[in-house]
Amino acid sequence: MKVIIDFDGTLTAEEEQARALAEKSLETLAKEIVGAPPEELSRAYDATQERLLEQPHRYWWEVNGLVASYCDEGAFILNTTTLQVMLQENEGYLRAVTAAFPETEYDPVVDCTNYLFHRHTAELAPVFRPGAREVLTALAEHPDRDAVILTNSLGDKVRRHLATLELREPVGVLGDTRQYAMDPTWTRRFHHPGLGEIQIWPVSERRQVDLRRPIYYRALKAGIEDDPQVVVVADTFSLPGALPLMMDLPFVLVRTGYTPSWCAGVTEAHPRGWVLEDLAELPSILDELQ
DSSP states (O other): OEEEEEIIIIIBOGGGTHHHHHHHHHHHIIIIISOOOHHHHHHHHHHHHHHHHHSGGGOEEEETTEEEEETTSOHHHHHHHHHHHHHHHOHHHHHHHHHHOOSOSSOHHHHHHHHHHHHHHHHSOOOBOTTHHHHHHHHHHSTTOEEEEEOSSOHHHHHHHHHTTOOSSOOEEEOOOOTTOOOTTOOOOEEETTTEEESEEEOSSSOEEEOOOHHHHHHHHHHTTTOSOEEEEESOSTTTTHHHHHTTOOEEEEOOTTOOHHHHHHHHHSTTEEEESOGGGHHHHHHHHO
16 A cells, blocks of 8 residues: 655644744745835735635635635645735735746746745744654554655655654655646546536535646656555645545545634545544554555
8 A cells, every 4th residue: 555645734733834934935025025014014914814714715726727725725725825815916016026936837926925835844844743753654664555755845855854753764755746736728537426527526515626737646646656555645635635536546634723624524525535633543544444
């Protein structure tokens, strides 16, 4: 069994790092990109985030015109969405970001928030969840299990952070998976047990998850080659979880303090979905799956 485990938020307690990430990001915006006073940016950030959390189904991390994740699915996701909405809605901020990112991969705001995330999460010391070291050790010592760490970040950051756990065995890293890289032109469809062939999964009355993530799809396909059984484990649904389920892979959602009830509900409702209350319980779940 190959166990693909998401890094930020699953192995780490990102909710304890989110404010520090926001402060570093706002400082960089103030000094290097937007040029507005730090106090002004901080007030705008807090006001924007408060508005997002009042109606989280109306705000999302948008890439190429598609919803990559709703704002309330993760602590880091909330930070990214807050920054994107704040920068998009202020004409002065948007002009400055557009000037700072003239050659874009997605668009200036997405590229800016990606830059801030990757730069500053690399600077933050990791805060691992209780049981993270024990779970990785148990997987390494099991004769029939192979752990691989899943991340949108580059592998070097994750390997450096994992080194602080002083694991006896190295853990593989599946990096730069770009779960957020949406492509409206991708024609691949997936079979849902109740809905048939779909590209967009209506998960609740107010939310739907778009499956058009070809880079993540190819990363998963490459990661599961020659493995008879693969399980994906993560703390959020839209980014890392929905696509594995639609690829008929078991998905284990680690419920955290920020996990919305709709994410747990849609995971539990799927025949290949599991919800885990404590990361330390993962080995016992794998026993049931294997």
